Amino acid sequence: MKEVKFLGKHKRTMDMLVMLAMFTCTNVCLGISDIKGESVSRDDKKTIDQIKKSAEQGNAQAQYNLGVMYYEGKGVKQDYKEAFNWYKKSAEQGVAQAQYNLGVMYYKGEGVKQDYKEAINWYKKSAEQGDAQAQYKLGRMYHEGKGVKQDYKEAFNWVKKSAEQGNADAQFGLGVMYGYGYGVKQDYKEAFGWFKKAAEQGHSAAKTALTKIPESK
Numbered sequence: 001m002k003e004v005k006f007l008g009k010h011k012r013t014m015d016m017l018v019m020l021a022m023f024t025c026t027n028v029c030l031g032i033s034d035i036k037g038e039s040v041s042r043d044d045k046k047t048i049d050q051i052k053k054s055a056e057q058g059n060a061q062a063q064y065n066l067g068v069m070y071y072e073g074k075g076v077k078q079d080y081k082e083a084f085n086w087y088k089k090s091a092e093q094g095v096a097q098a099q100y101n102l103g104v105m106y107y108k109g110e111g112v113k114q115d116y117k118e119a120i121n122w123y124k125k126s127a128e129q130g131d132a133q134a135q136y137k138l139g140r141m142y143h144e145g146k147g148v149k150q151d152y153k154e155a156f157n158w159v160k161k162s163a164e165q166g167n168a169d170a171q172f173g174l175g176v177m178y179g180y181g182y183g184v185k186q187d188y189k190e191a192f193g194w195f196k197k198a199a200e201q202g203h204s205a206a207k208t209a210l211t212k213i214p215e216s217k
Helices: 008-021 042-056 060-072 080-092 096-108 116-128 132-144 152-164 168-180 188-200 204-212
Strands: none
Touching: 042 060, 060 080, 060 096, 080 096, 096 116, 096 132, 116 132, 132 152, 132 168, 152 168, 168 188, 168 204, 188 204
16 A cells, blocks of 8 residues: 655654644633622622632532632632632532643642642543543643653543544644554544644644645545
C-alpha cells in the first residue's frame, strides 16, 4: 500500500507546532452566572450571603459557586485556599466541574501544595463523568508522564473522548497524535481531518497547520 505523503518537507512545521502547542495549555475554565464584575451592590451581597449559607448547609452546587467566588475574588476577597476548600467539598459530592477545578489547583499549586498525582486523581473523576476539558487535561498528563507513567495509548483515548465532544484544543492535539503516531497508528488523513475540525472553531495553531500541510487524499 502506497504511503500517504504528509510530513516530508513539512516536518519542520509539524515540529514547531508540537513545540508551541502540543496539548495547548488553556486557562482554567471558571465561571459563575450569579455574580458578575468586581463591584458588589447590596442586592449582590444578599446573593452572596445566600450562597454562603447554602454552601455551609452542604449544597454541592453552592459550594462550587463559592469556590469560584473565592478563586476569582468576586464578592469576596480573593483567596485560593478558601477556593480550594470549597471546591474540595463540592468535588467530594461529585460535582464534575469542581473536580476539574480542584485538579487544576493541584496541578498549579494554587491554594495547596503542587501535586500532580492528586491532579490526575481529580481530573480522572471529572473526566469519567464526561467533562471534556478534564478529559483533555488528563490526556495531556498521560502524554507528558506527569503524576502518572507516560502512556501514549491512554493519552490518545482521553484526548479522543474530549475531541469528539468538540474541544478544539483536543481536536488539534488529536491531529498531532495521528500525525506522529502517538498512541495510535499514524494516519495523516485523520490528522488533517482533526486539524480541520479545530480550525473551524478558530484554533490558531490548527489554522496554521492547514496552511502548511497539504490535505491527504
